[in-house]
Amino acid sequence: MAGKLSVVDKKQLECFIQADQKQFDLLYSFTRDGADASTFHQLCDKKGPTVTVIYNTQGTVYGGFTENSWTSESGVYVRDDHAFLFRLQHNGDRNPAKFPVRKPEYAIRCKNTHGPIFGADINTFEGALTQEEDSQFTLNGEFTYHNSYDMRACSIGQFSNDSLTITDLEVYSVSDAVPLPTWRQIGGWKKQNLEHLKNEIDAWSPPHGIGLKTANILFLGPVGAGKSSFFNTISSIFRGHVTGQAVCGSAEQSITSKYRMYRVRGSALTEPLKFRLCDTRGIEENQGMDGTELNYLLAGNVPNGYQFNPSTPISPDTTGFVSSPTLNHKIHCVCFIMDGTTVSVMSEKMLEKIKALQSKVRQKGLSQVVLITKIDKVCSNVEEDVSTVFQSDTIQELVDTVSNILGIPRSHVLPVKNYEKEINVRDDVSLLALHSLRQILRASEDFMFNLLDMLDDERETKGSDSTE
Ligand SMILES: Nc1nc2c(ncn2[C@@H]2O[C@H](COP(=O)(O)OP(=O)(O)O)[C@@H](O)[C@H]2O)c(=O)[nH]1
Numbered sequence: 271m272a273g274k275l276s277v278v279d280k281k282q283l284e285c286f287i288q289a290d291q292k293q294f295d296l297l298y299s300f301t302r303d304g305a306d307a308s309t310f311h312q313l314c315d316k317k318g319p320t321v322t323v324i325y326n327t328q329g330t331v332y333g334g335f336t337e338n339s340w341t342s343e344s345g346v347y348v349r350d351d352h353a354f355l356f357r358l359q360h361n362g363d364r365n366p367a368k369f370p371v372r373k374p375e376y377a378i379r380c381k382n383t384h385g386p387i388f389g390a391d392i393n394t395f396e397g398a399l400t401q402e403e404d405s406q407f408t409l410n411g412e413f414t415y416h417n418s419y420d421m422r423a424c425s426i427g428q429f430s431n432d433s434l435t436i437t438d439l440e441v442y443s444v445s446d447a448v449p450l451p452t453w454r455q456i457g458g459w460k461k462q463n464l465e466h467l468k469n470e471i472d473a474w475s476p477p478h479g480i481g482l483k484t485a486n487i488l489f490l491g492p493v494g495a496g497k498s499s500f501f502n503t504i505s506s507i508f509r510g511h512v513t514g515q516a517v518c519g520s521a522e523q524s525i526t527s528k529y530r531m532y533r534v535r536g537s538a539l540t541e542p543l544k545f546r547l548c549d550t551r552g553i554e555e556n557q558g559m560d561g562t563e564l565n566y567l568l569a570g571n572v573p574n575g576y577q578f579n580p581s582t583p584i585s586p587d588t589t590g591f592v593s594s595p596t597l598n599h600k601i602h603c604v605c606f607i608m609d610g611t612t613v614s615v616m617s618e619k620m621l622e623k624i625k626a627l628q629s630k631v632r633q634k635g636l637s638q639v640v641l642i643t644k645i646d647k648v649c650s651n652v653e654e655d656v657s658t659v660f661q662s663d664t665i666q667e668l669v670d671t672v673s674n675i676l677g678i679p680r681s682h683v684l685p686v687k688n689y690e691k692e693i694n695v696r697d698d699v700s701l702l703a704l705h706s707l708r709q710i711l712r713a714s715e716d717f718m719f720n721l722l723d724m725l726d727d728e729r730e731t732k733g734s735d736s737t738e
């Protein structure tokens with residue numbers, strides 16, 4: 271049994287302990303082993319650093335950490351300068367707080383007849399407790415506050431609801447985690463890595479010398495792959511909350527039928543970033559995007575906001591058709607967006623269609639990148655914690671498969687999880703999405719540098735012609 275602590279809670283505790291990565295192994299729990307002080311000592315004594323976690327019936331999760339081992343003494347206090355009490359959830363909501371030890375000489379108390387005791391503050395239970403109806407337990411210890419721990423302005427109600435009715439008490443050993451091997455390095459998953467990426471993308475602009483104001487990135491992929499959602503994900507990161515500017519979803523009316531060259535900005539007042547994400551209708555086996563339409567899109571003939579019409583394909587006679595597009599209208603990089611849950615079982619016909627579109631992109635000398643979406647549905651570890659993506663064998667295999675199917679180097683095949691059911695932005699989701707976006711921008715730079723080379727060559731040729 272793995273215990274009830276979620277990945278997010280474990281990360282929060284790592285942050286409280288001020289450690290990089292810790293491994294939490296469940297030593298003891300009321301529901302698994304029975305609420306008995308002697309069992310607690312049998313399973314938890316001499317185990318080094320531990321965390322005791324209490325879950326009450328009101329959805330509050332709190333407890334204490336000690337670096338020292340529990341032992342079966344007759345009631346001795348053990349000094350611990352790094353012990354602390356903590357709260358993870360309050361009334362069902364995440365509400366983390368750390369309360370450091372104030373009198374370290376009284377940090378924990380080891381008593382063979384009792385469960386975990388933190389200072390003169392939390393005395394959990396004594397002897398054996400019986401499980402009540404509704405699988406509850408009532409602790410028979412005593413909670414008195416502001417003794418050995420600095421509770422700051424937190425009242426007993428804000429800490430534990432002043433309630434001793436709980437659903438479980440767990441003790442985990444806390445040890446240094448052995449990092450799993452990763453198959454792709456991205457330079458860290460910390461908040462500062464995210465901020466760094468955000469600043470880098472914020473400051474990004476096309477190379478000088480070709481007169482380009484923005485990079486135009488076209489999303490191509492089957493209906494429902496997550497094209498509109500990827501734009502929303504990027505927009506959410508810069509706006510600071512999950513947004514739904516591009517309509518997405520699987521219902522008929524939410525399927526994209528307009529061509530939109532979206533700009534990304536932090537707020538209505540800030541300057542847009544120097545790239546546009548171009549969302550278009552999806553590829554379908556028998557209809558949707560075709561080669562002619564794609565050529566017009568790549569060349570920059572299709573006006574922003576153009577409504578696709580299945581019965582009359584776009585042509586130079588279409589209202590708004592941009593007949594003399596400049597480099598600023600053209601597409602500079604194509605990003606294929608594939609649904610990670612279905613890509614390995616794609617029909618032959620769909621694959622043929624995508625390959626035909628790919629060859630049009632290649633003919634224009636444009637860079638291609640593939641995003642694999644919905645990786646949360648492919649791997650449950652990734653669903654809980656996106657920062658495990660490059661430790662997942664399943665995702666690695668998926669990247670290999672897509673790279674083989676589409677003939678695109680693995681460095682240009684990027685797994686992402688879009689914001690979809692979330693209300694708030696999450697660092698792990700944002701970091702992976704921005705990392706992918708940076709790869710896309712770099713791919714668009716490849717095309718721009720080729721263009722710059724050509725322009726330089728032309729200038730040199732002209733220069734040498736005029737000096738002859
Ligand atoms: N779980 C999950 N769902 C996603 C992800 N990306 C998109 N979706 C969902 O897939 C559906 C289709 O997405 P949408 O962006 O409209 O696809 P589009 O047709 O390519 O624009 C929507 O219901 C999204 O919420 C993802 O990374 N994870």
Ligand SMILES: [Mg+2]
Nearest residue numbers: 497498525526
């Ligand atoms: Mg869409």
